[in-house]
Amino acid sequence: MKDHPFPEEVLLLTAGDGVVKPGRLPELLSVVQADLSLRLQEYREHHECAYEDDHLVAFFVAADHWPAIADRLGFETGAVDATRSAHARFLLGLGTDVDRTDEFETALDVQDCVVIEKTAA
Structure with a gap:
């Protein structure tokens, strides 16, 4: 069982960048997810919500x-670059699902994003 919400397609695209070894990416995303999930309320209070579902x-x-x-x-530079990229790719995929791709692409030109699974412990 994986400890992050990232679909396989996002993992493959991000691993294809070659910044970190493909087998390491799920571990990095799990560590980040555990950290971010502990801060969900802080994100709600201090950052703009880009997308939310159940x-x-x-x-x-x-x-x-x-x-x-x-x-x-x-994290070293490569690890943070890979996880940042995975989060951005995931948001863009979510944008495609809700017909907001252009909006998310434009926003990501000037800022970054984090994606947090609500049920993560």
Whole structure:
């Protein structure tokens, strides 16, 4: 059982970038997901909600947000780049599902995002 909400397609596309080994990406996403899920209420209070359904919520965050996550979790540059990319790709996929792709692409030109699974422990 995986401990993150990312679909296989997002994993394959992100792993294809070659920033981290493909087998490491699910582990990194699980670690980030565990950290973010503990901060869900903080995200709700301080960040713009980009998308929400019964299982997921995505927030737009400042461009310097991911380095702060990397520092907190002890991630090297490649690990944070891969997880950031996976979150952006996932949001774009969600945007396709709800016909908001252009909106999300434009927003991601100037800011980043995080996607949090509501049921993650």
